[in-house]
Amino acid sequence: MLKYSAADRNKDAILQVLTTIVKSHYNNQDIQPLNALEIGSGSGQHVTHMARHLPHIRWQPTDVDQSLFESINSYIKHFNLTNVCPAVQLDVSSPSNRWPIFESEKFDLIYCANVIHISPWKCTIGLFEGSSMILSPKSGLLLTYGPYACDGVITPDSNVSFDDSLRQSNPEWGLRDIRDLKELATTNGLSFVSMHEMPANNKILVFKKT
Numbered sequence: 001m002l003k004y005s006a007a008d009r010n011k012d013a014i015l016q017v018l019t020t021i022v023k024s025h026y027n028n029q030d031i032q033p034l035n036a037l038e039i040g041s042g043s044g045q046h047v048t049h050m051a052r053h054l055p056h057i058r059w060q061p062t063d064v065d066q067s068l069f070e071s072i073n074s075y076i077k078h079f080n081l082t083n084v085c086p087a088v089q090l091d092v093s094s095p096s097n098r099w100p101i102f103e104s105e106k107f108d109l110i111y112c113a114n115v116i117h118i119s120p121w122k123c124t125i126g127l128f129e130g131s132s133m134i135l136s137p138k139s140g141l142l143l144t145y146g147p148y149a150c151d152g153v154i155t156p157d158s159n160v161s162f163d164d165s166l167r168q169s170n171p172e173w174g175l176r177d178i179r180d181l182k183e184l185a186t187t188n189g190l191s192f193v194s195m196h197e198m199p200a201n202n203k204i205l206v207f208k209k210t
């Protein structure tokens with residue numbers, strides 16, 4: 001099983017915010033079964049951590065990179081989780097009408113951590129277009145986690161250096177501006193709900209289907 005140290009560090013803080021958001025959005029009914037889709041699951045550490053602590057949510061992990069499935073599926077087995085489906089391949093940049101058919105037709109939650117700055121902008125476009133298509137109408141939430149620029153400004157210096165290093169690795173990568181994400185959301189029938197400050201200069205952004 002792969003072990004990303006960053007995922008180990010941030011999983012509890014993310015879980016805490018996610019739990020609060022889900023409880024307040026779904027009226028404190030933490031027994032109501034919900035369906036969640038994760039984009040860019042990586043090692044599988046996040047999805048299995050969330051699934052262990054939010055057993056009323058059924059999770060579908062996905063990633064473009066099939067070589068990660070062994071790790072994701074090993075975590076599922078290791079924790080004996082019955083509320084996580086086996087990983088499915090999904091390239092978030094592919095046209096939304098070519099996304100795989102999942103067990104659940106519509107999702108209450110789409111969760112995407114540390115993907116949109118480490119992939120070309122077309123992946124962010126795909127994320128919002130696809131979310132618009134498969135989120136439950138009127139109630140579905142999209143949560144993104146990572147570092148962002150805000151109105152053209154990146155803070156603090158460590159995030160500026162991180163952005164530089166990403167763009168050096170791949171000119172199509174880099175921190176995304178929250179202003180652009182809000183615009184993309186509106187274009188796709190989603191609206192910005194809230195922003196949550198997270199440790200290590202990251203944020204959670206929440207959008208909902210309108």
Ligand SMILES: C[S@@+](CC[C@H](N)C(=O)[O-])C[C@H]1O[C@@H](n2cnc3c(N)ncnc32)[C@H](O)[C@@H]1O
Binds near residue numbers: 062063113114115
């Ligand atoms: C930095 S890792 C984040 C993994 C995990 N979400 C976390 O926070 O620990 C970025 C992930 O995005 C995935 N990814 C990159 N491009 C993608 C695409 N076009 N569609 C879906 N996933 C993609 C990569 O394969 C990788 O697993």
